[in-house]
Amino acid sequence: MPGRIEDYALIGDLQSAALVGFDGSIDWLCFPRFDSPAFFAALLGDESNGRWQIRPRIGDPRATRRRYRGDTLILETEWETSAGTVRLVDFMPHRGEAPDVVRIVEGLSGEVPMCFELRARFDYGNVVPWMSRSDGQVAGIAGPESIWLRGGAPIEGRDFAHVSEFTVRAGERVPFVLTWHPSHLPEPDPVDAMAALEETERLWHDWMRPCTYTGRHGDAVRRSLITLKALTYAPTGGIVAAPTTSLPEELGGLRNWDYRYCWLRDATMTLEAMLRSGYTDEAEAWRQWLVRAVAGDPEDVQIMYGVAGERRLPEWEVSWLSGYEGSRPVRVGNAAAEQLQLDVPGEVIDSLYLARRAGLRPTPQVWSMSYALLRFVERHWAEPDEGLWEVRGGSRHFVHSKVMCWVAFDRAIRTVREFDLPGPVGHWERIRNRIHREVCDRGFDPVRGTFTQSYGSQELDAALLLIPQVGFLPPTDPRVVGTVEAVQRELCLDGLVRRYPTHQSVTPDGLPGEEGAFLACTFWLADGLRMIGRRDEAEELFERVLALRNDVGLLAEQYDLRAGRQVGNFPQAFSHVPLIHTAYDLEGHQTWGRRG
Numbered sequence: 372m373p374g375r376i377e378d379y380a381l382i383g384d385l386q387s388a389a390l391v392g393f394d395g396s397i398d399w400l401c402f403p404r405f406d407s408p409a410f411f412a413a414l415l416g417d418e419s420n421g422r423w424q425i426r427p428r429i430g431d432p433r434a435t436r437r438r439y440r441g442d443t444l445i446l447e448t449e450w451e452t453s454a455g456t457v458r459l460v461d462f463m464p465h466r467g468e469a470p471d472v473v474r475i476v477e478g479l480s481g482e483v484p485m486c487f488e489l490r491a492r493f494d495y496g497n498v499v500p501w502m503s504r505s506d507g508q509v510a511g512i513a514g515p516e517s518i519w520l521r522g523g524a525p526i527e528g529r530d531f532a533h534v535s536e537f538t539v540r541a542g543e544r545v546p547f548v549l550t551w552h553p554s555h556l557p558e559p560d561p562v563d564a565m566a567a568l569e570e571t572e573r574l575w576h577d578w579m580r581p582c583t584y585t586g587r588h589g590d591a592v593r594r595s596l597i598t599l600k601a602l603t604y605a606p607t608g609g610i611v612a613a614p615t616t617s618l619p620e621e622l623g624g625l626r627n628w629d630y631r632y633c634w635l636r637d638a639t640m641t642l643e644a645m646l647r648s649g650y651t652d653e654a655e656a657w658r659q660w661l662v663r664a665v666a667g668d669p670e671d672v673q674i675m676y677g678v679a680g681e682r683r684l685p686e687w688e689v690s691w692l693s694g695y696e697g698s699r700p701v702r703v704g705n706a707a708a709e710q711l712q713l714d715v716p717g718e719v720i721d722s723l724y725l726a727r728r729a730g731l732r733p734t735p736q737v738w739s740m741s742y743a744l745l746r747f748v749e750r751h752w753a754e755p756d757e758g759l760w761e762v763r764g765g766s767r768h769f770v771h772s773k774v775m776c777w778v779a780f781d782r783a784i785r786t787v788r789e790f791d792l793p794g795p796v797g798h799w800e801r802i803r804n805r806i807h808r809e810v811c812d813r814g815f816d817p818v819r820g821t822f823t824q825s826y827g828s829q830e831l832d833a834a835l836l837l838i839p840q841v842g843f844l845p846p847t848d849p850r851v852v853g854t855v856e857a858v859q860r861e862l863c864l865d866g867l868v869r870r871y872p873t874h875q876s877v878t879p880d881g882l883p884g885e886e887g888a889f890l891a892c893t894f895w896l897a898d899g900l901r902m903i904g905r906r907d908e909a910e911e912l913f914e915r916v917l918a919l920r921n922d923v924g925l926l927a928e929q930y931d932l933r934a935g936r937q938v939g940n941f942p943q944a945f946s947h948v949p950l951i952h953t954a955y956d957l958e959g960h961q962t963w964g965r966r967g
């Protein structure tokens with residue numbers, strides 16, 4: 372049985388990532404890219420779908436304690452047993468010839484009997500490879516893929532698994548290295564586990580060095596930055612929304628989506644958090660990724676792409692996986708890729724403007740791209756769309772989308788003025804003002820004193836909290852204050868924020884069932900409260916969400932208050948990005964961000 376979502380910690384090599392449970396089991400790992408078929412898929416089924424567990428043979432299988440080694444993605448899991456204490460060190464070295472997972476068992480005291488079980492499966496737990504053993508190593512082959520396991524203890528095959536029992540004494544280290552390789556290529560060179568550990572630690576410490584954050588929430592901010600970096604696909608600069616698919620937004624429900632792709636929205640927000648913390652290389656790599664991904668006719672721009680800019684992400688259901696705690700279907704691909712989401716050009720143009728202000732030297736394509744996106748917004752802003760929540764119940768005139776169309780023109784006008792670029796500023800100003808008037812006339816409910824989810828609707832939407840952040844109206848405007856108060860009054864569940872109401876028979880997203888509180892929206896409420904002068908409440912709410920992080924500082928997309936558990940894909944960039952911004956803003960570092 373997989374653990375609770377918050378029982379997992381993340382390891383990764385900037386091309387893919389794995390989730391390691393409290394019981395020493397790697398239950399999720401895709402080789403060789405984030406969006407490749409999973410090699411360990413027990414997370415979305417059971418152990419027969421592939422996993423790799425190492426733990427003491429005696430005592431509680433759940434570890435006594437766990438932590439990352441300093442500011443790295445090297446995980447240390449420790450068990451205190453009646454026979455002694457043992458540590459499991461897990462990491463994925465930065466990619467060399469092939470992707471590797473390294474696991475080192477360290478004896479800390481006594482003599483601890485250990486057990487090891489590897490269930491190798493390709494294609495999301497569907498294919499049992501042909502396995503062979505020779506010269507102390509195990510190889511598995513199925514079609515185009517192969518894996519190689521080299522280890523410091525004898526391994527034998529049993530019941531479609533590879534198992535080992537060994538004892539580790541104080542001061543001893545027993546390493547295991549699992550390597551994926553295309554099956555037609557010669558066997559990959561062995562990796563020296565201890566040298567890889569040293570190198571990986573050094574690389575993460577080097578990466579952390581330029582971090583400019585010096586405030587009270589250093590641990591939370593640095594862990595969030597490391598997590599965002601871990602979600603970056605290093606060869607291209609693309610950033611995935613999360614390394615998982617189909618972790619449910621409702622336990623046992625069908626709100627299960629594949630997040631292993633690059634959303635322009637999530638990635639631009641990630642870029643802002645990186646820029647704000649001093650990481651200009653990542654921002655530059657993402658900007659280049661963006662220019663390549665959206666190249667072509669602006670009418671064909673998508674809201675998400677594959678990590679290398681792939682456009683086709685067809686959604687299908689994995690029939691053989693039973694789903695996380697029975698939450699079916701398990702989906703691969705994402706049909707939202709084909710939606711019209713009119714907030715996205717505004718997100719992109721805003722982030723390019725911020726990058727320029729941060730001193731990133733733009734190429735000529737950057738301005739041509741913004742220009743092309745603006746022509747697209749000019750043609751489509753008056754249409755209904757599916758909005759940032761990617762509803763599947765039909766398009767509407769979402770107020771947040773229109774506000775972001777306003778942002779697109781606003782930032783273009785500023786770019787021309789501040790950087791002396793050519794552009795029809797007068798024409799853009801007229802469109803910007805028209806959008807502003809329309810939103811205030813048709814998207815505001817004067818009776819309740821709040822903006823609404825879409826024109827003429829009664830529903831609220833937590834995305835409206837972004838109105839003062841993007842500068843559409845100042846925080847002192849009574850319509851902003853009214854909206855913040857309405858969201859707090861009507862969308863909060865035990866203090867945490869739902870993105871929109873899902874408790875009615877007809878939900879705005881066209882899906883049955885409910886979902887948890889949305890963590891990004893809860894950070895946005897903290898921002899809103901701070902901006903309208905309710906700082907103490909903002910601080911309290913921020914601390915409340917921080918307390919929902921798991922033991923190693925990670926957040927999923929949502930939190931199920933009834934179950935008291937994290938839900939949704941994990942860890943999620945969209946949760947860690949606002950954590951960073953709110954931490955900065957509460958400490959008055961308002962030099963950056965989406966401030967109008």
Ligand SMILES: OC[C@H]1O[C@H](O[C@H]2O[C@H](CO)[C@@H](O)[C@H](O)[C@H]2O)[C@H](O)[C@@H](O)[C@@H]1O
Nearest residue numbers: 612628634636637705707759760761945
């Ligand atoms: O809940 C319905 C939608 O959920 C996913 O979208 C959400 O995640 C995206 C990535 O973080 C985020 O950009 C978006 O704002 C969220 O609503 C899913 O990808 C959609 O297919 C689904 O309709």
